[in-house]
Amino acid sequence: MFFPQKIRNIEKNDLVLEVGPGADPFKRSDILLEKKFSNEIETRSQRADKGKIKTNKQIVFFDGKNFPFKNKTFDYVICSHVLEHVEEVDTFVFEITRVGRKGYLEFPTIYYDYIYNFGVHKTFLIFYNGVLCWMPKCETNLDNFLGVQTFFYKANLAGRKNIIKEFKKYFFQGFEWFSTLKSERVYDINRIVYPEQEVRFKATILQRLKNILRKK
Numbered sequence: 001m002f003f004p005q006k007i008r009n010i011e012k013n014d015l016v017l018e019v020g021p022g023a024d025p026f027k028r029s030d031i032l033l034e035k036k037f038s039n040e041i042e043t044r045s046q047r048a049d050k051g052k053i054k055t056n057k058q059i060v061f062f063d064g065k066n067f068p069f070k071n072k073t074f075d076y077v078i079c080s081h082v083l084e085h086v087e088e089v090d091t092f093v094f095e096i097t098r099v100g101r102k103g104y105l106e107f108p109t110i111y112y113d114y115i116y117n118f119g120v121h122k123t124f125l126i127f128y129n130g131v132l133c134w135m136p137k138c139e140t141n142l143d144n145f146l147g148v149q150t151f152f153y154k155a156n157l158a159g160r161k162n163i164i165k166e167f168k169k170y171f172f173q174g175f176e177w178f179s180t181l182k183s184e185r186v187y188d189i190n191r192i193v194y195p196e197q198e199v200r201f202k203a204t205i206l207q208r209l210k211n212i213l214r215k216k
Contacts (some may be wrong), residue, residue, distance in 0.1 A: 001026065001080045003174035007104045014075035017100060019067075020082035025055050029078060036061040065091065069099045077103035080174075084108055084121045089134040093183045105132070105181075106174035110192050111167065116156055117142060117149040126192045127173050132183040133191050140189055170199065 010016060010028055018029035025032055032055065053059065062068050064086075077100030084107050086092045096103060110124040125134045156164070164171060186192065 001106055001174075002168055002172045003106060006106075006174045006176065007078070009102060009176055009178075010076050015073070016076045016078065017069070017074040019077065019079040019096065020085075021053060021055075021078075022081070023053055025053065025057065026078050026080070030057065031074075032057055032059045033067060034059055034061055035064040065095075067095045067099050071098055072101055074100045075102070076100060079103065080106040081108070083125055083134070084113075084123050087122050087136065089123060089125070089132070090183050090185060093132065093181055097177070097179075097181050102176065102178045104174065104176050106172065108172050109170065109194075110189075112164075112171040113137065114142065114145075115149065115163065116153045117146060118153070124189075124192045125173075126194070127175055128194075130182065132181060133186045134183065135186050135189065135192050139187070170194065 004026070007026070007028075016026075016028055016030045017033060018025055018031070019033045020035065021029065021032045032053065034053070060068060065088075077096050079096055083089055083092065083105065096105075105127070107125050108121070109126055113121055113124065122137055123134050124137055124140070125132060127133075152163075
């Protein structure tokens with residue numbers, strides 16, 4: 001999770017569900033919902049090779065589709081870095097809002113996969129103007145750049161993560177939802193990128209100095 005500070009509305013007595021917690025569940029989660037994978041290799045790849053979940057909290061396993069809970073069982077539902085692995089996002093979002101009253105979603109954007117192209121990621125998403133838009137990755141030509149992306153992917157595995165820190169704001173999204181959440185399956189890649197006016201970069205100190213000197 002890249003933006004834990006955005007989780008602001010968990011009350012003291014709230015019952016919290018975390019969907020797909022990976023190997024490091026959020027500290028406030030009470031119950032963990034995890035997909036039952038077919039083998040250990042798939043399990044490790046889906047958890048970014050981080051191994052087994054380290055927790056003493058209750059873990060409930062499911063088939064990845066219908067959540068095994070009654071309506072509004074939970075006060076808060078956390079789902080961080082799961083939706084990009086899901087092929088039917090509308091169904092998954094319906095289940096999240098069915099069992100929970102509010103919650104938090106976090107996921108990578110297309111910009112992150114454009115650089116690294118993680119094979120386990122199936123879907124591109126963006127939350128904009130109150131709508132969670134999504135599109136299957138297989139409907140884009142992203143794999144045409146796989147030879148280039150492999151370079152950055154290996155660099156990431158080797159610990160070269162500065163680019164992630166620098167562009168974290170655009171590489172990932174995280175937000176809280178309340179009561180309902182609208183999702184829409186889109187067919188145009190332009191629907192899952194930020195509008196040009198939304199992308200702004202702060203100039204470095206060195207660049208600012210150069211600009212000042214030019215003006216003088």
